[in-house]
Amino acid sequence: MNAPLPSTHYPAATGAQSAESHTLSVLVDNEPGVLARVIGLFSGRGYNIDSLTVSETEHQSHLSRITIVTTGTPMVIEQIKSQLDRLVPIHDVTDLTVAGNPLERELALIKVVGKGEKRVEALRLAEAFRAQVIDASTEHFVFEITGRLNKIEQFVTLMQPLGLVEVSRTGIAAIGRGQEAM
């Protein structure tokens, strides 16, 4: 009368929707443990974090702004926003991607070691990318570069054959376009 039983008592995963990337801006009380709450929510519920930045932005009211870039199906993105919103110390969750093409910038510090032609080429490229030299010796440069994600990716790729030894990146800071504020 019945089809063979599957040997689990949980329903199967449903068909996947396609994933999309969203940038969320989360305003939180700057109190101990608040970042752990946000990160724990993502790891505990199996959501992705592609980039995360956090800093106190309003000193008088002790508010911090967390910028999270995440990927998920539309249903998962909605879940992430409602799950974040119900954490007690969270003031506001804004999906900058829904509001429309947010301004996103990242800063990277890049150490390149080398001599001769490679060193000259590295410096030439840095000028083209408007990267600044913030530390140097006869055998190395540290560049500071700010910009969109793909500009930084491209610069790092170009530096690879020229003696790239170390990269430090801040993660994305983002803000909505236009005169409206969060």
Added chain:
Amino acid sequence: MVRTMTGAQMVLKALADQGVEHIFGYPGGAVLPIYDEIFQQDEIQHILVRHEQGAVHAAEGYARSTGKVGCVLVTSGPGATNAVTGLTDALMDSIPLVCITGQVPTHLIGNDAFQECDTVGITRPCTKHNYLVKDIADLARVLHEAFYVAKAGRPGPVVVDIPKDVQFTPGEYVGPSNVRHKTYRPQVTGDQEAIRAAVDLIGGAKKPLFYTGGGVINSGPAASQLLREFVRLTGCPITSTLMGLGAYPAADKQWLGMLGMHGTYEANWAMHDCDVMICVGARFDDRITGRLDAFSPGSTKIHIDIDPSSINKNVHVDIPIIGDCGHVLEELVRVWKARAPQVDKAAHTAWWKQIDKWRGVDCLKYSGKDDVIMPQLAIQRLYEHSKDKDVYITTEVGQHQMWAAQYFRFEDPNRWMTSGGLGTMGYGLPAAVGVQMAHRDSLVIDIAGEASVLMTMQEMSTAVQYDLPIKIFILNNQYMGMVRQWQELLHGKRYSHSYTEALPDFVKLAEAYQCVGIRAEKPDELDDAIKEMIAVDKPVIFDCVVDQHANCFPMIPSGEAHNNMLLGEGVSDESISEAVSEEGKVLV
């Protein structure tokens, strides 16, 4: 008026100001200053449990049967980690608790001090919110906030971790009226436009169904009354989750019984076939939905929930209404009366006719035996003997829990305490302690399995100490019954470690605890034994020896749709043919 007092005094003062009368706990080094204050007052009664998990479950039982916030007090380190299961249970079932934990002195935090653990780190994912209070200036505010957060919006457990030095430090106490939470303001009233759209949709439905859950119970007794009024106004059938039992009276003709994995035939078929589903305070849990792509495929769905993250989590709904069930139901009743929609009477009659056919299957029928007690019979007899009393039921987790949900009939809310979301074996006995503490003169019964109850059996000692005449009604089949059932049906009858070869003699165990032990082994002994259990004014362990191989039916095999149910042997094939259309037979 500003009053100066120590942190420990502040804890007692804040609890009293919050209306706390009972607190369940266990002392230890890091909470001694608070215990010292408890000793010197008599406003709040402390109930000494035998294990911290028991304290949390007792507070859960207390909270669920009274609608108040349950309170727990435990020490640092192992005290806190032992409480974790109970806290997780309360989070999953949305039970309001405040759990105060002691912590090592602030200067030792992070030093691996004796009985230190990262309590806020460990309990962060298993509480609604938690606090570590390092400054006495924050203590009173945090304690009052904890009560607010525990009960506001979707309720849940809150931990307040207080280092021992803070308990000794003097500070200024502020009362609850001076504390207002900075950010947390859950939405309680529903959107009017959505409410009107819901009324129109229900009014025009041909095959409507109410699906209600624990949210109605959590909203308070008024919500249950409003639910009854609205369901009767609309004439719709109603089913409920495990957590929602009692919100709608089981004796009512519109009641279809519980739905889900072990729900009734009529409730599950109605869920599958309905055209409008009104979900009130339930969360489309996997025990309810089964296979998601086949869950109530033809219905337009209305979902009332206080937690926005419950909306569209598992199932897409058409009309979400965010708000407290009580408020939204009140509005639904008002708008329904004002708009007075003309329901399609012919369609409703046909729907009820179909439901009556499903009811005709008599899905809870089972084959009785002369020489051995069937577990279903035991619950039925227990119900018959206790239904006219002021009775509260708790359960452990497993087959007995499902049989209790199926065969015990609840007419009122807050009478049924069971671990739904987490499924915590060992919940029922300490929960019964908490319920009895709040309702000294009522009949409190833990419907238990012999495996579950052994997990927290030590709390019998608590019941004896505080004269709590709880009745532990054990359906003893020597197996972890639900595990055995799954092994039989899904794992080729390989009963791996689900049989307990060395059980204690429960009657002697009862005597060892200085309570009363009763055993029933044959069906003809059952009635007298149950009467005796109810008559005794002491805690009782009742060892009801039942059929070892009984299975819990109906059952939706997992990953299946609601119209694909396994039924017990007692249900005849003819009754199924009567109930199921040709189209449906292909599916069954």
